[in-house]
Amino acid sequence: MIEINNLSKTYAKGKVKAVNNLNLSVKQGEIFGFLGPNGAGKTTTIKMITGILRPDDGRIRINGIDVVKEPIRAKMHIGFVPDNPEIFNRLTGMEYLNFIADIYDIDNQQRYDKINELAESFEIKDALNSSIGSYSHGMKQKLIIIGALIHNPSVWILDEPLVGLDPKAAFVLKDMMRRHANEGNTVFFSTHIMEVAEKVCDRIGIIKKGEIIFTGTIDELRQASKEEESLENLFLELVENE
Numbered sequence: 001m002i003e004i005n006n007l008s009k010t011y012a013k014g015k016v017k018a019v020n021n022l023n024l025s026v027k028q029g030e031i032f033g034f035l036g037p038n039g040a041g042k043t044t045t046i047k048m049i050t051g052i053l054r055p056d057d058g059r060i061r062i063n064g065i066d067v068v069k070e071p072i073r074a075k076m077h078i079g080f081v082p083d084n085p086e087i088f089n090r091l092t093g094m095e096y097l098n099f100i101a102d103i104y105d106i107d108n109q110q111r112y113d114k115i116n117e118l119a120e121s122f123e124i125k126d127a128l129n130s131s132i133g134s135y136s137h138g139m140k141q142k143l144i145i146i147g148a149l150i151h152n153p154s155v156w157i158l159d160e161p162l163v164g165l166d167p168k169a170a171f172v173l174k175d176m177m178r179r180h181a182n183e184g185n186t187v188f189f190s191t192h193i194m195e196v197a198e199k200v201c202d203r204i205g206i207i208k209k210g211e212i213i214f215t216g217t218i219d220e221l222r223q224a225s226k227e228e229e230s231l232e233n234l235f236l237e238l239v240e241n242e
């Protein structure tokens, strides 16, 4: 579960308000889509949830644990897939996954089972003994996704995860997200594509200029907009006419 209260963050010595008094609660067992146009504040919010950036104000709790006060404990509950898959190019895929599994203190059997299952789904098993530097963008992304799931996190956070994946890999990832949520975990991901949110999410939140302007189901969004246009247009309308 993710609970965010009155969260704010500015850049450039207060000149850029990236996130402004944001409140959000994401439950166990749901896939929550965090939608917004470029520069809306999605990545900044995600960096605060994952403990990479420190909030100026407000509180974030992961399964009741304060991310600022108890960062290590909170991070043990989180699996994170950043928007940029730049990782240790000199390691092999397997060395990277073992490194991540060591950090989370995962026993040999669990790491073997998880790596096997996920690498098979993404069809990158054969590449795990090659260096990451030789991987394509999509392969690096798949490796990071496997690393993020290796400790079976109860809160899985992904920043624009479908960008750069081919349709088959995107399908596999969406299926992983659904299964993870169905097992009682929280899945939170950002996207700027309404269609992706429509297919995958139980609930969405729309952020514009650092503020949440809508939370609810896609059906509720449709009702709120009282229009029969395509969802993409609804989204643009909601974002532009607020």
Ligand SMILES: Nc1ncnc2c1ncn2[C@@H]1O[C@H](COP(=O)(O)OP(=O)(O)OP(=O)(O)O)[C@@H](O)[C@H]1O
Residues within 6 Å of the ligand: 011, 012, 016, 017, 018, 036, 037, 038, 039, 040, 041, 042, 043, 044, 045, 192
């Ligand atoms: N390091 C930084 N220094 C100054 N301003 C920043 C910095 N990072 C982000 N910003 C600004 O903060 C605001 C929110 O940016 P953020 O990257 O969180 O948005 P986003 O919704 O993730 O956008 P995108 O979809 O383009 O990734 C934008 O106005 C952005 O220009």
